[in-house]
Amino acid sequence: MRQSQLANKILREAPKDEQSPSAILLTRAGYVEKLSAGIYNFLPLGFSVLKKIERVIREEMMALGGQEILMAALTPKENWQKTNRWETFDALYKLKGFDEKDYALAATHEEIIVPLAQKLILSYKDLPLYLFQIQTKFRNETRAKSGVLRTREFIMKDLYSFHTNQEQLDDFYEQAKTAYFRIFERLGIAKQTHLTFASGGTFAKYSHEFQTVTDSGEDVIHICSKCGVAINDEIKNEMPKCPQCGAEDFETKKAVETGNIFKLGTKYSEPFDLKFKDQDGKDKLVILGCYGLGLARIMGAIVEVCRDEKGIIWPEAAAPFRIHLINLTKTDEDSARTLEIYDRLRKTGLEILFDDRDISAGEKFAESDLLGIPFRIVISEKTLAKESVEIKKRSEKDSALVEISQIFGLLK
Amino acid sequence: MRQSQLANKILREAPKDEQSPSAILLTRAGYVEKLSAGIYNFLPLGFSVLKKIERVIREEMMALGGQEILMAALTPKENWQKTNRWETFDALYKLKGFDEKDYALAATHEEIIVPLAQKLILSYKDLPLYLFQIQTKFRNETRAKSGVLRTREFIMKDLYSFHTNQEQLDDFYEQAKTAYFRIFERLGIAKQTHLTFASGGTFAKYSHEFQTVTDSGEDVIHICSKCGVAINDEIKNEMPKCPQCGAEDFETKKAVETGNIFKLGTKYSEPFDLKFKDQDGKDKLVILGCYGLGLARIMGAIVEVCRDEKGIIWPEAAAPFRIHLINLTKTDEDSARTLEIYDRLRKTGLEILFDDRDISAGEKFAESDLLGIPFRIVISEKTLAKESVEIKKRSEKDSALVEISQIFGLLK
Numbered sequence: 001m002r003q004s005q006l007a008n009k010i011l012r013e014a015p016k017d018e019q020s021p022s023a024i025l026l027t028r029a030g031y032v033e034k035l036s037a038g039i040y041n042f043l044p045l046g047f048s049v050l051k052k053i054e055r056v057i058r059e060e061m062m063a064l065g066g067q068e069i070l071m072a073a074l075t076p077k078e079n080w081q082k083t084n085r086w087e088t089f090d091a092l093y094k095l096k097g098f099d100e101k102d103y104a105l106a107a108t109h110e111e112i113i114v115p116l117a118q119k120l121i122l123s124y125k126d127l128p129l130y131l132f133q134i135q136t137k138f139r140n141e142t143r144a145k146s147g148v149l150r151t152r153e154f155i156m157k158d159l160y161s162f163h164t165n166q167e168q169l170d171d172f173y174e175q176a177k178t179a180y181f182r183i184f185e186r187l188g189i190a191k192q193t194h195l196t197f198a199s200g201g202t203f204a205k206y207s208h209e210f211q212t213v214t215d216s217g218e219d220v221i222h223i224c225s226k227c228g229v230a231i232n233d234e235i236k237n238e239m240p241k242c243p244q245c246g247a248e249d250f251e252t253k254k255a256v257e258t259g260n261i262f263k264l265g266t267k268y269s270e271p272f273d274l275k276f277k278d279q280d281g282k283d284k285l286v287i288l289g290c291y292g293l294g295l296a297r298i299m300g301a302i303v304e305v306c307r308d309e310k311g312i313i314w315p316e317a318a319a320p321f322r323i324h325l326i327n328l329t330k331t332d333e334d335s336a337r338t339l340e341i342y343d344r345l346r347k348t349g350l351e352i353l354f355d356d357r358d359i360s361a362g363e364k365f366a367e368s369d370l371l372g373i374p375f376r377i378v379i380s381e382k383t384l385a386k387e388s389v390e391i392k393k394r395s396e397k398d399s400a401l402v403e404i405s406q407i408f409g410l411l412k
Numbered sequence: 413m414r415q416s417q418l419a420n421k422i423l424r425e426a427p428k429d430e431q432s433p434s435a436i437l438l439t440r441a442g443y444v445e446k447l448s449a450g451i452y453n454f455l456p457l458g459f460s461v462l463k464k465i466e467r468v469i470r471e472e473m474m475a476l477g478g479q480e481i482l483m484a485a486l487t488p489k490e491n492w493q494k495t496n497r498w499e500t501f502d503a504l505y506k507l508k509g510f511d512e513k514d515y516a517l518a519a520t521h522e523e524i525i526v527p528l529a530q531k532l533i534l535s536y537k538d539l540p541l542y543l544f545q546i547q548t549k550f551r552n553e554t555r556a557k558s559g560v561l562r563t564r565e566f567i568m569k570d571l572y573s574f575h576t577n578q579e580q581l582d583d584f585y586e587q588a589k590t591a592y593f594r595i596f597e598r599l600g601i602a603k604q605t606h607l608t609f610a611s612g613g614t615f616a617k618y619s620h621e622f623q624t625v626t627d628s629g630e631d632v633i634h635i636c637s638k639c640g641v642a643i644n645d646e647i648k649n650e651m652p653k654c655p656q657c658g659a660e661d662f663e664t665k666k667a668v669e670t671g672n673i674f675k676l677g678t679k680y681s682e683p684f685d686l687k688f689k690d691q692d693g694k695d696k697l698v699i700l701g702c703y704g705l706g707l708a709r710i711m712g713a714i715v716e717v718c719r720d721e722k723g724i725i726w727p728e729a730a731a732p733f734r735i736h737l738i739n740l741t742k743t744d745e746d747s748a749r750t751l752e753i754y755d756r757l758r759k760t761g762l763e764i765l766f767d768d769r770d771i772s773a774g775e776k777f778a779e780s781d782l783l784g785i786p787f788r789i790v791i792s793e794k795t796l797a798k799e800s801v802e803i804k805k806r807s808e809k810d811s812a813l814v815e816i817s818q819i820f821g822l823l824k
Binding site for chain 1: 417447453458460479480484487507509517524531532534543553564565
C-alpha cells in the first residue's frame with residue numbers, strides 16, 4: 001500500500017494522557033486512538049496487527065480441535081442469576097431495554113455457553129467438545145490507565161472445553177498450555193511470558209496465568225530462577241517453593257496477564273444442570289475447562305517487550321506489513337524504477353508499505369523506526385547506481401546492499 | 413470435517429417462538445441459537461456462513477479503496493450530545509460505569525468516526541478517504557420478532573466516505589451502489605434485491621436502501637414493473653412515478669432492508685467541525701457519505717430467498733461447506749474406500765462436510781437437504797461397484813453418476 005494513501009498520521013509528541021510505553025508508541029505511530037479512558041479505536045495499522053494476532057490464535061485453536069462460534073454480548077440477567085454472578089461479578093455492565101428486561105454486557109461467557117452446550121451434548125459420544133470464539137467483551141473497570149493493557153472493552157479469544165471426566169480435562173488442559181506457548185512463541189514474546197500459578201477458585205487448587213514481564217504490568221509475579229515457572233504474588237505465601245522444580249530462588253517482577261486457563265470442573269455445569277449420558281446410560285455432570293487470551297492486550301505486551309528508543313520492533317507474525325519500502329529517489333526516471341520494484345514485490349504477494357511521500361529522508365527513517373515494520377528497504381539514487389537496494393532489519397543495526405535481482409528470492 | 417464431530421444438533425420440530433422461515437430453518441439446522449428475543453448465538457455452521465458473507469463484503473470494500481478499522485462499541489455520552497442524538501435516538505442502549513460516566517452502546521458510528529477522522533484529515537491531500545469496519549452494533553428495538561432479520565445486537569459493515577466536494581461524493585456514491593449490487597450478486601440475492609428510494613434526512617432529498625423481497629420483511633416497497641427500481645412505502649406519496657425510468661406501474665411487496673446508503677453531506681462534519689484545508693488554504697467542511705450492510709440480516713435474507721420445502725439452498729459464496737459427502741457404505745472395505753475419497757477431496761482444499769455417522773440413509777438425506785450445502789456426493793455399495801459416486805446439486809432435482817477419477821477435476 002502507498003503510504004500517501006494510508007489513513008495514518010504520526011504524532012511527534014507522546015500523548016499526555018498515556019503512561020505505558022505501549023500506549024504511547026501505539027498512539028504516536030497511529031495504531032490506536034483513545035476514545036475514552038480504557039476504550040480504544042483501532043486505525044488501519046492497528047486493525048491489521050489485531051488480524052495478524054487473531055490469525056495465529058485461530059490457527060492454534062483449530063489445531064486443538066476447536067470449533068469457532070460467536071456468542072452474543074448482550075446477555076439476559078437470568079443466565080447470570082443462575083450462577084449468582086449477577087450480584088457478585090462487579091465488572092458486569094448492566095442495562096435495561098424497552099422490553100424492561102435486564103441485560104448484562106458479557107464480561108466472560110460461561111453463563112451463555114453452558115446452556116448452549118446443553119443443546120449440543122446429549123451423550124458421552126458428543127464429548128470431548130471444544131468451542132471457542134474471538135469476540136468483544138466488556139468490563140466495568142474501576143481504573144483503566146495502562147493503555148491497551150487494561151480496557152473496558154476488549155477482544156478476547158475464549159475457548160471452553162467439555163469433558164466426560166477429570167482425566168480427559170487434565171489431558172486437554174496440558175495440550176492447551178502447549179498451544180498457548182506456541183502462540184506466544186509465534187508472536188515473539190515467549191521468552192518474556194511465564195506460566196504462572198495463581199488462585200484456582202472452587203474446583204481446582206490453582207489456575208494458570210500467562211504473565212508477560214513488563215514494568216507497565218499491574219501484576220507482581222515471582223519467577224523461579226531455575227525453571228522459569230512463576231507464582232502470582234497473590235498466592236506466593238502459600239507456595240514457598242517452585243511447584244514445578246522445587247527450587248526456592250525467585251526473581252520478583254511486574255507483569256501483565258496475557259492469558260489464563262482454568263479447570264472449572266462442574267462449577268458451571270451444576271447450576272445449569274449440564275449433563276451427559278455415559279456408556280451405562282447414567283446421567284453425569286459435564287466437566288469443563290476455560291482458556292482465555294486478550295488480543296489487544298497481547299498487542300500491547302508485544303510492544304512493551306519489542307521496542308527500542310526509536311519505536312516498535314514488530315515480530316513478523318504480528319507486523320501490519322512485512323516490508324517498509326522507502327523511496328529516496330529524486331528524478332522521474334529513478335522514481336519510475338522504484339515504482340517498478342514496488343509493483344514487482346507487491347505482485348509476489350509480499351505485504352509492503354511504500355513510502356512514496358514527498359518528505360525528507362530523515363522524517364521517513366524516523367517514522368519507519370517508530371512504525372516498526374520488520375524489513376526496511378531503501379531505494380536511492382546511490383543504490384540504483386549500483387543496481388541495488390539497501391535492506392535493513394528493524395531489529396538489527398546493520399544494513400546490507402542487495403542487488404535488485406536478488407531481493408525477490410531473499411524475501412520470499 | 414467429519415459430521416460426527418461437528419458441534420451441531422438438528423431439531424426435528426420448528427421452534428415455537430420463531431415465525432419467519434429463515435429463523436425456523438437456521439434454528440432447526442443448527443446455524444443459530446436464540447439467546448433472548450432479538451439476540452442470537454452463532455453455532456459453528458452459522459459462524460462459517462457469517463465469515464463467508466464477511467469475506468465477500470470485505471473484498472468489495474477493499475476494491476473500493478476502503479481501509480478497515482475497528483471502532484469501540486462503548487461510546488461516551490458527549491459524542492452523542494454533540495449531534496443531539498443522545499436524547500433523540502431512541503434505539504441507543506445507555507449505561508453508566510463505576511466512573512459515573514454515561515455511555516451509549518453504538519447503534520451506528522458517525523459520532524465516533526467523525527472526531528476520529530479529524531485526526532487523519534488535515535488538507536485536501538488527505539481526501540477522499542474511505543474507512544470501514546465490520547463490527548457489532550446494538551439497538552434497543554421495541555419489537556424483535558423476525559429472527560435474524562431484526563435483532564438487538566448485530567454485526568454490521570459500515571463504510572464512511574469523506575470528500576472535498578459534492579461531485580466527489582456523488583461519484584463515489586455511484587461506485588458504492590455498484591459494489592453493493594456486486595455483493596448481492598455474489599451472495600445469490602441480486603434478483604430479489606431492489607435499489608429503493610427512501611427518505612433522505614437533512615442533506616439529501618433521498619437515500620437509497622437495498623430491499624430484499626420476502627414476506628418476512630417488515631418494509632413495504634413499490635417495485636417499478638419496467639426497470640425494477642423500488643420506492644419505499646414511506647415516500648410513495650411524494651413519488652408517483654418511477655424516479656429511474658418514469659414508469660407508473662408498480663408491484664407492491666414486503667421486503668427486508670439488507671443495506672442502505674446515505675449522502676450525509678455536512679450533517680456530521682458541522683457539529684464536530686470536521687474541516688480540511690483546500691488548495692487555496694481555506695478551511696472547508698468535509699462532505700460525508702455512509703454505507704451500511706447487515707451481515708446476519710443478509711444471512712437471513714439469503715435463507716428467505718434460497719430455500720424449498722426441504723430446507724436451505726445456500727449459494728456457493730455463503731455456504732458453510734461446498735460439498736456434503738454422504739457415506740452410505742456398509743462394509744469395512746467400502747468405508748475405507750469412502751474415507752480415501754474424503755481425504756483426497758479434502759487435500760485439494762475443498763471445503764467438505766463428511767457424514768460419517770451411523771444413522772439411516774433417509775435421515776442423512778433429510779438433514780443434508782435441511783443444511784443446504786451446494787453439492788451432495790453420495791457413496792454407496794452401488795456407486796462403488798461402478799467406480800462412481802452420485803453427485804447432486806442442492807438446487808437441482810437430478811443427480812448424476814460420476815466416475816471417481818472424474819470428480820476431482822469436476823469440483824475444482
